């Protein structure tokens with residue numbers, strides 16, 4: 001069994017890399033910034049992070065790098081399962097707490113507003129993504145609807161769309177990874193841990209930094225749980 005784990009930030013993936021003794025391996029090519037870590041055991045794990053932006057010297061986040069990571073990794077490694085892990089903002093009013101781990105049941109976008117016939121629904125995505133309930137029902141996670149967008153903050157029109165879709169968590173990659181996994185008919189899970197509250201945005205950025213390690217640690221615990229359930 002081959003499992004592909006996709007994360008944006010190195011720090012989100014670090015506890016998994018350490019715990020599973022993953023070793024960095026040859027990148028996709030000389031151009032793409034993505035970094036690849038792997039092991040040689042069974043199940044075989046390949047973990048891809050987005051790598052650094054050439055111009056701005058920060059790690060790539062958001063849907064464009066995520067889609068390339070997913071495309072290249074699925075084509076290169078032909079995994080049996082794709083798991084997108086990462087951090088998310090949570091809606092406190094819907095019960096999210098800092099450090100909670102969620103499995104997304106459905107992934108919408110909130111930044112793709114296209115008011116043309118049929119394109120409105122296309123823009124919003126709405127992909128189903130709890131593809132392995134026999135596994136995810138046994139995890140110590142919550143489940144809820146995810147909304148993906150390319151901004152860390154949320155403007156009033158984003159909030160309106162997220163509310164309409166009943167989103168409980170908000171990230172910057174999930175829906176685009178599900179879209180690519182669906183193209184290749186790969187089972188996909190999106191697992192996100194909450195670092196800050198979308199509905200209490202005053203301290204978003206400080207909360208994100210403060211809670212990143214806790215969230216990443218909690219994600220690692222659930223990834224290990226998935227691996228043991230798949231044995």
Ligand code: ADE
Nearest residue numbers: 087088089152170171172
């Ligand atoms: N990752 C962590 N917090 C987030 C937020 N508020 N929005 C999008 N992605 C996030």
